[in-house]
Amino acid sequence: xxxxxxxxxxxxxxxxxxxxxxxxxxxxxxxxxxxxxxxxxxxxxxxxxxxxxxxxxxxxxxxxxxxxxxxxxxxxxxxxxxxxxxxxxxxxxxxxxxxxxxxxxxxxxxx
Amino acid sequence: xxxxxxxxxxxxxxxxxxxxxxxxxxxxxxxxxxxxxxxxxxxxxxxxxxxxxxxxxxxxxxxxxxxxxxxxxxxxxxxxxxxxxxxxxxxxxxxxxxxxxxxxxxxxxxxxx
Numbered sequence: 001x002x003x004x005x006x007x008x009x010x011x012x013x014x015x016x017x018x019x020x021x022x023x024x025x026x027x028x029x030x031x032x033x034x035x036x037x038x039x040x041x042x043x044x045x046x047x048x049x050x051x052x053x054x055x056x057x058x059x060x061x062x063x064x065x066x067x068x069x070x071x072x073x074x075x076x077x078x079x080x081x082x083x084x085x086x087x088x089x090x091x092x093x094x095x096x097x098x099x100x101x102x103x104x105x106x107x108x109x110x111x
Numbered sequence: 112x113x114x115x116x117x118x119x120x121x122x123x124x125x126x127x128x129x130x131x132x133x134x135x136x137x138x139x140x141x142x143x144x145x146x147x148x149x150x151x152x153x154x155x156x157x158x159x160x161x162x163x164x165x166x167x168x169x170x171x172x173x174x175x176x177x178x179x180x181x182x183x184x185x186x187x188x189x190x191x192x193x194x195x196x197x198x199x200x201x202x203x204x205x206x207x208x209x210x211x212x213x214x215x216x217x218x219x220x221x222x223x224x
Contacts (some may be wrong), residue, residue, distance in 0.1 A: 002161075034212060043115075043202050043215035044154070087154070096210050097167035098144065098156035 002092050006102035008023040008050055013078055013109050021086055021105045022075040029093030033071050035064050036087040038104070078109045114139060115205050115216035116185075123222045129198070130190040132219045136205030143186045144213055145178060148200040159209075161185060166209075193223045202212075 003026045010034035013019055025033065032051050048057040050066040057064050061082065063074045073086055085106045089099040116135040124130050136143050143159040159181035160213040171178065175193075180186040190197055200220050204213035 020147075031210060032212075036215075043117075043217045046212050046214055049212050089154075091210070095167075097159045098215060099146075099154075099171065101146075101153040101158070103153040 001091065002100050004088055004090055004100055004102035006054070006086075006088050006105050008105060009103070010106045011108070012074075014018065015079055015109055015111050016077050018074070018076045018078070021048070021107070023071040023073070023088030023102055024069060025071070025088075025090045027090050027092045027100070031091040031093040031096050033066055034099060035071070035073055036089065038085045038087055047086075052063045075107070078107075080109050080111050083107055083109045113202055115140075115214055117201075117203050117216035117219050119219060120217060121220050121222070123224060124193050125224055126194060127192050130193050130221055132188040132203075132221070133185040134188070134203030134205075134216060135185045136203075137214055140205035140207055140214075141175075142206045142209055143180050144206075145186075145188050146204065146215075148202060148218075149210045150199075154202065157188070165218050190221075193221075195220060195223050197213045198223045 005024045007022045030046045032049050035047040035053040038044045046065040053068045056067050061076050065072045087104045143160045146154040148154045158169040158171045158178045164165050175191045177189045200218045202218045204215045206213045
């Protein structure tokens, strides 16, 4: 069964303290892996798509990487405005109709 | 460039009533997806539609739930005879094609009393 597991469930960082969020996946043929940011009471906001192992994408303080079993979202020198829930999702090659989401990592960055 | 629009943003229904949730995709997008998010759970796929066609409804409960995306107008997710367990946030997403990234709307928060 296709599955996505994110860790940690929650992460508290001091402003400027870099860290990484993990997304482990099991899927029979990966079509794409997606990272989203979700603020309370809002819909997920698209961040990145990764398609193959070794691929990296960057946006401001965020960098996403992909291996054959997991993806990392690295946050460099975070700011309080980076506080949000970060969601990881996979799209299987055998069924591109849907995204399979993890339960997310709740990130809090304190000044 | 307007994003995905959903309305209403909040909906309160009594048990047994019907709930209708609407979604207008981003301009240029013809693929629509509905997801449900229960408290402390991840987003769960419900249904995938293109204009006038249901492509995949494997995530939708067999009873009381239906979805449509007519030739004109928004996509509609309809829940008949709502129960307390239907209380959740319902998100709509749209994409250019079935393999492109999906962009989400702000969601409709359904509360069943």
